[in-house]
Amino acid sequence: MLIPTLKNSSRRCSERGAALITTLMLSALLLTAGGTLILTTSMSATNTVDAAAEMQAYYGAEAGLQAALNVMRGGTLPSPLFVANPAGGVAPENKIDFTKALTNATSNLAGDPTTAGFPKRLSRWLPYNYRPTGVTYNDRVAISPGYNQYLGTAYDVQLSDPDNTNLAVAKPVRIIVKSTGYGPRGARKSLSMMLHANGLNIDVPAALVIRGHDDASTTLTIDLGNSASKTYSGLDNAGLQATRPALAISGHDVATVQAAYASKPGSLTNPKFNVLDLPNDAAPAGTTKVPTPWFLQTADNARAFLAQAETLANSCAAPGSPCPKRGTVLNSLNGTAGTAAAPQFTIVKGNCQLDSGAGLLIVEGTMKFNGPGPNFNGLILVLGGGQLLKQGGGNRDIYGAIMLARFGATGGFLDPTFEYLGGGGASNLQYDSRNILDALVMPGALVLGVAEKSPTAGP
Numbered sequence: 001m002l003i004p005t006l007k008n009s010s011r012r013c014s015e016r017g018a019a020l021i022t023t024l025m026l027s028a029l030l031l032t033a034g035g036t037l038i039l040t041t042s043m044s045a046t047n048t049v050d051a052a053a054e055m056q057a058y059y060g061a062e063a064g065l066q067a068a069l070n071v072m073r074g075g076t077l078p079s080p081l082f083v084a085n086p087a088g089g090v091a092p093e094n095k096i097d098f099t100k101a102l103t104n105a106t107s108n109l110a111g112d113p114t115t116a117g118f119p120k121r122l123s124r125w126l127p128y129n130y131r132p133t134g135v136t137y138n139d140r141v142a143i144s145p146g147y148n149q150y151l152g153t154a155y156d157v158q159l160s161d162p163d164n165t166n167l168a169v170a171k172p173v174r175i176i177v178k179s180t181g182y183g184p185r186g187a188r189k190s191l192s193m194m195l196h197a198n199g200l201n202i203d204v205p206a207a208l209v210i211r212g213h214d215d216a217s218t219t220l221t222i223d224l225g226n227s228a229s230k231t232y233s234g235l236d237n238a239g240l241q242a243t244r245p246a247l248a249i250s251g252h253d254v255a256t257v258q259a260a261y262a263s264k265p266g267s268l269t270n271p272k273f274n275v276l277d278l279p280n281d282a283a284p285a286g287t288t289k290v291p292t293p294w295f296l297q298t299a300d301n302a303r304a305f306l307a308q309a310e311t312l313a314n315s316c317a318a319p320g321s322p323c324p325k326r327g328t329v330l331n332s333l334n335g336t337a338g339t340a341a342a343p344q345f346t347i348v349k350g351n352c353q354l355d356s357g358a359g360l361l362i363v364e365g366t367m368k369f370n371g372p373g374p375n376f377n378g379l380i381l382v383l384g385g386g387q388l389l390k391q392g393g394g395n396r397d398i399y400g401a402i403m404l405a406r407f408g409a410t411g412g413f414l415d416p417t418f419e420y421l422g423g424g425g426a427s428n429l430q431y432d433s434r435n436i437l438d439a440l441v442m443p444g445a446l447v448l449g450v451a452e453k454s455p456t457a458g459p
Contacts, residue, residue: 053187056153060181061191063143064155065450068177071096071125072195072445074323078124082106096125097324097441098172098197102161112137119158130154140182154182162194170240171437173197175445178453190453199442200309204379204401205248205290206274207234207431211405212250214299214412216281219256220249224267225390225420230427233269237399238434247273248290251281295383299407302383309362312442313347324441325359337361340377343438351385360439369396376400377432378439383407386416390427399432400439 070076074096077085082093100106107120109128113136121128128138130147144152158178165172174196181189212220224230234244246268249257254275261268274290275283278297283289295305316327325338327345333352338344343359351365358377364384370391378400382388386406406416420427 050185050187053183053185054189055183057181057183057187057189058191060143060153060155060183061179061189062181063153064141064157064179064181065177065191065193067126067141067155068122068157068159068179069193069195069445069447071122072098072101072175072177076125078106079127080124095324098175098445099167101159101175102165102172103167107159109137120160121156121158126157128156149182150186151184153184156180170434171197171441173437174448191450192453193450194448196446196448197437197442198440199312199446200305200440201294201446202379202440203291203293204244204403204431204436205276205293206245207232207401207429208246208418209248209276209293209296209401209403210250210253210416210418211276211292211296211403211413212253212281213415214280216250216252218415220253220415221417221419222253222257222260223419223421224260224264225427230264230420231267231269231429233428233430234271235269235430237430237432241433243269243271244431245271245274245288245290248276249273250278251275251283251287254284254287293403296403296405299412302405302407302413303409306362306364306383310347313345316345332365333363337376338378343378345442354380358435358438360442377435379403379436382416386414388418390420396427398429400435401431402429 076096077090077094078096081091083091085091085094101122102120104112104114104118104120107122107124108118109123112118112121112123123138126141128141130140130142131138132149140154140156142152142154144154146152147154156179160176160178161172162174162176163172174194177193177195179191179193181191183189210220210222212218224232232246234246236243247257254273257273261272271288273287275287276292276296277283277289278292295301310329313327313329316323316325317329325343325345327347328337329347329349331348332350333346333348333354335353336355337346337357338359338361340358344357345360346357347362347364349364351368352361352363353368353370354361354376356375360379360381361376362381362383366385366387366389367380367382368389368391375396376398380398380400380402382402382404384407386404388402388404404416404418406414408414
């Protein structure tokens with residue numbers, strides 16, 4: 001073994017401490033990497049907690065929408081009740097509708113603030129149960145037991161009318177429901193939902209709508225009456241909407257309809273007719289198209305519509321049900337279908353001979369008017385048998401609209417029949433938006449869409 005000489009040792013004097021410096025540098029790198037790992041882990045944990053809080057707030061907002069929808073579909077009674085319910089039923093005063101929902105006195109509890117601009121929030125219909133410090137009323141519905149502003153989940157809802165309807169003279173058609181969900185750590189999410197009062201999604205483009213044959217050549221059978229005293233008008237009798245055409249028809253039926261009213265000047269107001277927008281039945285040159293209601297676009301849609309309507313009518317058939325109007329499903333009818341004071345949702349699966357009525361009447365067989373009357377306020381749909389026959393004299397007024405289509409259990413649309421025959425007396429079919437809206441307000445408010453909104457700041 002060689003012993004290093006003093007000369008060799010002196011050469012390495014300048015290298016003393018290199019190992020220490022190297023060790024310190026490596027330690028610094030390890031500490032930096034370790035600190036970064038700790039920071040990343042801490043941030044990931046914080047982000048996880050925040051994400052969970054945001055998700056709970058989102059679920060709270062969803063719960064608010066579902067609760068409001070349940071109220072608007074008649075699944076909840078007000079608390080306290082406006083009046084005592086009859087045995088086994090629900091008083092009309094305790095049934096929700098869009099007007100009540102958008103009126104502070106019927107939407108909110110009496111203890112809510114009455115200052116101008118305080119929101120309609122369904123506090124008389126939803127179990128608001130949490131009151132923050134310094135607030136004089138319960139301002140949200142706590143979902144989690146022991147909820148507070150820093151722990152658990154809650155929601156509140158606010159209602160608004162996008163159409164700014166004058167509730168003194170008209171019924172609202174749409175409502176926007178804004179639901180704010182509250183989660184832990186101050187998390188908030190806001191969802192908005194638009195509801196429509198027309199549960200069956202029925203559009204009415206004219207006073208008289210006749211859907212023609214699918215082959216775009218076979219024409220309908222039509223007789224508008226034997227004198228100019230039989231009138232058809234798209235001028236809104238309620239004075240709330242723009243004038244509609246008197247008739248809406250299929251494109252290939254234009255010449256037939258023109259011939260039907262040519263000898264009766266003044267029987268149809270202007271515009272006398274528009275053409276339904278159908279893909280395989282073009283509108284003739286010089287005519288104007290109007291949108292075709294969804295259930296008149298295809299016969300399959302029409303059959304699906306009848307099935308939906310029957311389900312809805314049956315759900316409202318029980319006396320005292322919370323539906324806006326009573327539903328009735330009959331095999332045939334010879335008489336009345338509702339009254340102006342109590343419009344009715346009536347489905348007749350066979351033939352109907354109508355005396356008078358109000359509301360929504362759907363006839364799947366042949367519809368007949370005999371003798372004087374009927375006076376009817378609302379919407380009549382003759383779908384399936386597709387025949388409407390009037391015989392005999394006498395005066396009658398129908399304020400609303402009639403829609404007609406013929407089809408069977410399978411296949412497409414066939415040629416319909418509309419005949420207002422014989423006798424003296426005046427008959428008037430006039431579009432009336434208020435009566436139509438009354439007819440179309442159904443249980444099962446239709447959800448038009450849901451969107452996420454940025455929540456407003458607050459506690």
